Amino acid sequence: MIIGICKIKLRIPQKASLKDKRRALKSIIAQLKNKLNISVAEVEDQELWQLATLGICCVSNDSRLSNEVLSRAVNFLNTGRFDVELLDYNIEIISF
Numbered sequence: 001m002i003i004g005i006c007k008i009k010l011r012i013p014q015k016a017s018l019k020d021k022r023r024a025l026k027s028i029i030a031q032l033k034n035k036l037n038i039s040v041a042e043v044e045d046q047e048l049w050q051l052a053t054l055g056i057c058c059v060s061n062d063s064r065l066s067n068e069v070l071s072r073a074v075n076f077l078n079t080g081r082f083d084v085e086l087l088d089y090n091i092e093i094i095s096f
Contacts, residue, residue, distance in 0.1 A: 001059065001061065001095075001096045002060050002061060002062060002063045002065075002066050002093060002094070002095055002096075003057065003058075003059050003066070003093070003094045003095075003096070004057065004058045004059075004063075004066030004067060004069065004070045004091065004092070005055070005056070005057050005070075005091070005092045005093075005094065006055070006056040006057075006070040006073060006074065006090065006091045006092075007043070007053060007054070007056075007089065007090045008054045008055075008056065008077065008086065008088075008089045009045075009051070009052075009053050009086075009087040009088040009089065010051070010052045010053070010054065010077070010084045010085065010086060010087060011050055011051060011084065011085040011087050012024055012025075012049075012050050012051070012052060012083065012084050012085075013050060013083070013085065014083050017049060018047070018049060020049075021049055021050070021052065024082070024083065024084070025052055025054075028054075028077070028082055028084070029041070029042075031076075031080075032056070032073055032076065032077075035076065036058075036069055036073055036076070037058075038056055038057065038058045038069060038070075038073060039056065039058070040054055040055070040056050040073075041054070041055050042054055042055075043055035052084075056070060056073050058070060063093050063095065066093055067091060070091050071091070074086070074089050074091075
């Protein structure tokens with residue numbers, strides 16, 4: 001069993017409240033889940049207006065597939081029409 005984990009740090013520059021931030025993140029998370037069939041959650045920076053950290057996870061039987069899926073998630077956020085700036089990301093593949 002292979003578990004792929006990705007931590008993505010985002011800046012959301014146009015949001016002026018936590019409500020605006022959560023509305024934007026809800027849309028981004030739903031699109032990631034629907035498009036790539038992955039688990040996504042906001043894992044850090046919940047109380048900051050313009051920063052968000054997403055945790056993404058996928059499970060498979062092939063490490064290349066897990067890496068590819070997580071890389072597609074990063075590219076989707078980077079090239080999508082979202083009002084976010086990708087600050088940093090880290091991909092880790094764990095084998096059991």
